[in-house]
Structure formats: structure tokens, C-alpha cells
Amino acid sequence: MTTALKEWSAAVHALLQGRQTVLLRKGGIHEKRFAVAAEQFLLFPTVAHSHAERVRPEHRDLLAGAEPDSTDDHVVIRAAAKVVAAVAVSDPQGLSDIEDLHIWTAGSVQADRLDFRPRHELTVLVVQAFPLAAPIRLDRVPSYGGCTSWVQLPATAAVGAPVYDAAALAGVAARVRAAVA
Template identity: 80%
Template sequence: MTTALKEWSAAVHALLDGRQTVLLRKGGIHEKRFAVAADEFLLFPTVAHSHADRVRPEHRDLLAEAETDSTETHIVIRAAAKVVAAVAVSNADGLAGIEDLHIWTAESVQADRLDFRPRHQLTVLVVQAVALAEPIRLAREPHYRGCTSWVQLPATTELGDPVHDSATLDAIAARVRAAVT
């Protein structure tokens, strides 16, 4: 079994396209808080029709391509990620300074990240995305459901090259820390 983090399918495609380098996490409804369960993990794609309004217009082209990765019958795993930094947000105003590092609208960050479970701390994960050598198609199983961050998958794979190099991501991690702590 391999650990996978649930993330919007459009964000997975943005990570692979180099448009995104961070994930904003608080944990699901069935979790007390978000915790990094693994330093390296697969990205489990999720999709919802409401995502279009939550993605900035210049990134909405990712939605149609990403939609087929998460259906009622299957999921397609295309990417893995490695945590470069997990930064707890103590200055939410600083999130505006890193909006170019993700695809979400300011309204989505506010409603879906900050206002959702307001007593829970938001974490910015700086991640190194890696495309899988071959995508993995899995049947959707009932135990993949639920509002949790992490899921275990019956999958192992070969990884391709990272989208961004370590030096670039270390600089991004420093920028995130300066903005939100």
C-alpha cells in the first residue's frame, strides 16, 4: 500500500504543469487537524463541479483535462509529491503574497481554507511534484470516500523527473515562511 493525499484534480495538473508549487491544507471533516502522514506520497485526484468558480480564470483550462481523472467508477493517479516544507500559517494576510504559487481564487482561499474550521490552523505545503512514469488507473472503492486528507492505495510506481529542482523549491519555501509566519 502507498500513501496518497487527496487533492483537487485541477491542482494536481497545475503541479505537473509547473503552475503550482504549494498546497493549502487544514484537514478533512473527519480529522482533528491536518498532519503530514508521509513525506513522499501519491496525489489522489478529487473533482467537484463547483471547482470552476474557485480557480482563477487563467487556470480554468486545467478543469476539463482534470475532470476525467476522478469519476464515479475510477481514478487516475498521475503524480507524486515530496514535502519540501510544511509551514503553519500564523499570518493569514500573508497568503495574498503567495497567490502566484497556486491556482485558487482569493475567495476560495478565504472560504475553503481560512473560514472552513476556523479554529484549525492552515498549513502551506511546499511540494516537489513528480509525474509518474505511467499513470495508474484504479477502480473507485468505497473506502476512498470520506472527508479525510489521506488514503492508502494498492499501487507502486516508477517516478519521472521532478517538475522543479530543489533549489527553486527551497527558495519558494523561504518565501512562504516569510509571507505567512
Template identity: 40%
Template structure:
């Protein structure tokens, strides 16, 4: 496994991944270390511009029936929230591994590690079938306090990553999982992924 320090580099962050709020909660609670993505409607493909980025909770597309029953408790209080208003950040992540998932069998092998229902995962796989899914193994760090930034028009739309006009400091962040806890979740997942093609991370 790639080595990731429990104490993250105290560098400012200026990119954010739009991710379902329920998935952000799962990452922050240490319930998962995996995100599986395909680009938004306006994107030709999913690309990861940085190895460290903030998590921006989104509410528009998530629905309880799209996540496995074991994760639906994390939906509490999210049902009627919207993506309008200021940006709120409580965590960021470091990419430990990034892989392309191009075969349905490989996606099936990841089922126990992701929070999507198998039906929804397959639907995402079939959308734009010539484009692979990207599996990201992430180490999550919790900010010492919530950071609120103003919404700007450039942040809107169906896009995966947002380039922020304001930066967010990472000083004082702590890992969502201890090294041992992270190893327990990430090691079997990385064993499944290690035979797949790596996905590009960074410029």
C-alpha cells in the same frame, strides 16, 4: 532550500493525497509547486502522514470560479467527471517544505504562489478558524505510465489522505520540473514561508 534529488528514490508508495484534479494538473505541468490545505469535514485537522505520496485527482468540489483565471484552462475536460470508479495515478510528490498558516496576512503573502482565488482562499482560512492552513511546497514526479487501482469503500468519504491496500511503484518516474525550474518557483515561495511555524510531516 532542502535538497531534493531529480531522481526520486525507487520505493513503493502506499499513501495518496486527494487533491483537486485541476491542482494535480497544475503540479504536473510545473505551473505551481504549492498546495494549501485544511482537513476534510471528518478530520479534526490536516496531517501529512508521509513525506512522499501519490496525488489522487478529485472532481467533486472544484469549480472554475474558485481558481484564478490563469489556471482555468486546466479545467478543460474535468467539469463532468466524478470521483466514482477506479483510482487513477499519474504522479507523486516529495514534500520540500511544510508550514502552518495561522494569520490572514501570511495567507495574503502567498497569493501569487497558489492557484485559488483570494476570495476562496480567505473562505478556507475562515473555516474552522482555530485550525491553521497547511502550506506544502511539493516536488512533483511523473509516473512512466498511468496506474489504475480498484476503488475500495475505505477510500471514500471526505478525507485528505488515503492509505492504499495496493502499492504503486515509483521506478522510472521523472521530475515535472528541472532543478533550475523548480528552484525558480520554490525559492521565492520558501522565503515567504520560512518565518512560519513548521507543520509536522510523517508519523
């Protein structure tokens, strides 16, 4: 079994295309808080029809290509990631300074990350994304459901070259810390 982080399919595609380098996490309804379960993990794609209004207009082109990766019957795993930094948000106002590092609208960050479970800490994960050497198609099973951050998958994968190198992401991590820590 391999650990996978559930993430919007459009965000997975954005990571693979170099349009995104951070994930904003608070944990699912069934979690007391978000915790990094693995330093390296697969990215498990999720889709909701409401994602379109939550993605900035210049990134909405990602939605059509990402939607088939997560259906009622199957999921297609295309990426893995490695945690470069996990930064607790002490200054939510600083999130506007890093909006170019992700695809979400300011309204989505506010409603889906800050206002959702307001007493829970928001974490900015700086991640190094890797395309899989070959996508993995898995039948959707009940254990993949629920509002949790992490899922265990019966799959292993070879990865390709990282989208960004470690030095570039070290700079992103420093920028995130300066903005929100």
C-alpha cells in the same frame, strides 16, 4: 499500500505543469487537524463541479483535462509529491503574497481554507511534484471516500524527473515562510 494525499484534480495537473508549487491544507471533517502522514506520497485526484469558480480564470483550462481523472467509477493517479516544507500559517494576510504559487481564487482561499473550521490551523505545503512514469488507473472503492486528507492505495509507481529542482523549491519555501509564518 502507498499513502496518497487527496487533492483537487486541477491542482494535480497544475503541479505537473509547473503552475503550482504549494498546497493549502487544514484537514478533512473527520480529522482533528492536518498532519503530514508521509514525506513522499501519490496525489489522489478529486473533482467537484464547484471547482470552476474556485480556480482563477487563467487556470480554468486545467479543469476539462483534469475532470476525467476522478469519476464515480475510477481514479487516475498521475503524480507523486515530496514535502519540501510544511509551514503553519500565523499571518493569514500573507497568503495574498503567495497567490501566484497556486491556482485558487482569493475567495476560495478565504472560504475553503480560512473560514472552513476557523479554529484549525492552516498549513502551506511546499511540494516537489513528480509525474508518474505511467499513470495508474484504479477502480473507485468505498475506502477512498470520506472527508479525509489521506488514503491508502494498492499501488506503487515509478516517477519521472521532478517538475522543479530542490533549489528552486527551497526559494519557494523561504518565500512562504516570510509571507505567512
